[in-house]
Amino acid sequence: MIIILDFGSQYSELIARRVRETQVYSEVLPYYTSVEQLAKLNPAGIILSGGPNSVYDDGAPICEADIWDLGIPVLGVCYGMQLMVKQLGGGVERAERGEYGKASLFIDDPTDLLTNVEDGTTMWMSHGDSVTQMPEGFELLAHTENTPAAAIAHHEKHFYGVQFHPEVVHSVGGLALIRNFVYHICDCQPTWTTEAFVEEAVREVRARIGDKRVLLALSGGVDSSTLAFLMHRAIGDQLTCMFIDQGFMRKYEPERLLKLFDQEFHIPVHYVNARERFLEQISGVTDPEEKRKRIGHEFIRVFEEESKSLGPFDYLAQGTLYPDVIESADTNIDPKTGERVAVKIKSHHNVGGLPKDLRFKLVEPLRKLFKDEVRNVGRSIGLPEEIVNRHPFPGPGLAIRILGEVSAEKLNILRDADLIVRQEINRHNVYSEFWQAFAVLLPIRSVGVMGDQRTYAYPIVLRFVTSEDGMTADWARVPYDLLELISNRIVNEVRGVNRVVYDVTSKPPGTIEWE
The missing domain is CATH 3.40.50.880 (Class I glutamine amidotransferase (GATase) domain)
Known part of the structure; x- marks a missing residue:
């Protein structure tokens, strides 16, 4: 090395x-x-x-x-x-x-x-x-x-x-x-390959887990999905995947995720519908950090309840990546066993920490990898491109792409607008040109004219960025005809929206997400 x-x-x-x-x-x-x-x-x-x-x-x-x-x-x-x-x-x-x-x-x-x-x-x-x-x-x-x-x-x-x-x-x-x-x-040889990593990871997981049970919190992103595939290849039915639907995912994503894993990949997923619980927790909340905090705490509560009902489990599989290892000093070593233990769960869901009495030994097969290497592993073990190339999606989901208070009405508006964005960038074969491309719903209304009548409705912000690692980002120079098409579809098809604007701010000084 x-x-x-x-x-x-x-x-x-x-x-x-x-x-x-x-x-x-x-x-x-x-x-x-x-x-x-x-x-x-x-x-x-x-x-x-x-x-x-x-x-x-x-x-x-x-x-x-x-x-x-x-x-x-x-x-x-x-x-x-x-x-x-x-x-x-x-x-x-x-x-x-x-x-x-x-x-x-x-x-x-x-x-x-x-x-x-x-x-x-x-x-x-x-x-x-x-x-x-x-x-x-x-x-x-x-x-x-x-x-x-x-x-x-x-x-x-x-x-x-x-x-x-x-x-x-x-x-x-x-x-x-x-x-x-x-x-x-240095006279090194090119032996650090995806195939070699997969073989080594499977071998190490089998040797470490033995006949024990493992719990994995599935989010649908590339990290947790690749981890699920890798763990299932290594230990089969000893793995239990749990998907907590907090109600903030994009349109049709929960259904698609469950169908892919259950019917096509034959990896059973324990589905938890907690939409009403999460929406109730952030009802009336406008501060973005408070939203994140409440969503994280509720995730912990749901995770704790469900894991105890399904358990007992000896290990928690986490999609920790190498940048997480470098940037975190939180090693949490169990003094009795020498194992890393979870008092935190990876920020798929931006969670602050699991209860101290709910302690798992951690298994983290991806902790040596960078994001691009995870994508390569995913491809090599059969993960479909729609997951491998999925744009980064925040743990709190659409709840932080709705500025201010979140409601069921606003979630439906944003889901419909977001779906149009994804449909058009896929139809025009430009999805992979962006690091992220999404819609944001602002907590204001503006005057418009539709069908000779005055409207007073929400604006949608389009945010398309290019980046190599997400640390810095530039706003994408999207062709005007594509922007026009997306704008026209949103205004015509999404009830409650009468205006579409485009964010031309780079990171820094802005951030990629709005909250």
Whole structure:
């Protein structure tokens, strides 16, 4: 594997994903991971991430100096390169001119790390400090107009540093550089494949679960659906899937989900119709955080009641993904068994936590995977494209796409409008072009004219965005004729709506969802 030591960069997860694109396994660990722990993991290579600090700041994050004696290839990226230089006796200072955004990389040594990276290629810069003196034994690999030492190397010890960010999409030759480091310098083999992961996951689940029973909260999203398929392949009828219908899903989705799993996939699902309970819980509530909180708490109550009636269960299967593992310090280890236990359930439903007396041992087969890897696993084990490519959908569902108070009338209006959006983007074969595409119902009314009569009805907001990971997003440039078609259908077919508007706000400063 390749280890990424994280020094606080917003791109650390992206580095790991780029390494995995080469079919080599990678993990992100904190910068303070001990050399002893690194040696036990026996990585083929280590990448030091960027970070917001300057290496000469008081309290700047540093890795243990003994890392340079492990005999393992190291690639320092931006701050990681500057830290390498400083710890090995070189010099780093504030640059006269910072360098941010795209820059042309001029290659002085086209071998080793920069093999097949084109001279003059574009790389993404984001730094205010620069290397002013290279450590002993290092050589210059490349420069830019503003940065004399844009890439450096100690060929004998296999230490490399780049001042740019090869992991971002704007760096044209970035993936080639990463492949050079992973394959040619670290001598890794492309064994991290979807097929290999599925085989290993099934084997591990069977060995761990034995003849015990497992409960899985099914939401219909790609994570929980892939998990259900994988668990069912591993342990069959020892798995019980529970689908709690809180009444906030899109039109026809609960029925379609149950039909797919029961009739086509032959995976039994325990269905819980709790629509009235959830709607009653948020009756009169207008604050978005209060809505989320009440929906989460009600989910816990329903989950507790149903699991006790179906139980007992030894394990709870959760669709925890690798970003959840990286971003959460909540490991919850049972001191008696050493097992991770659930005092939280994954935020399919934005739940705050399960009751402490309802404790399961966790089984999390997807916890090594990024979202795109989960989709690949889903495809490989037979999950249909309609689920694999399903747009992200918030746990509280349409309840947070209705701004302000939620009512049965408003839910019906939004369901009908949302259905038209989905129908048209599918009919025009553009569904996969968007990260998310949905409708929002505003808690106001505006004047309109329909059939020579004055109307006073709700406006619908269309929100279409493009994104790679949901962390940032841009509003989608949807063709006017498609917007016109969707608008006309909504106004003509959805009672209670007389106006459609389009949201042209990116994230940041906005968010993708409105609540």
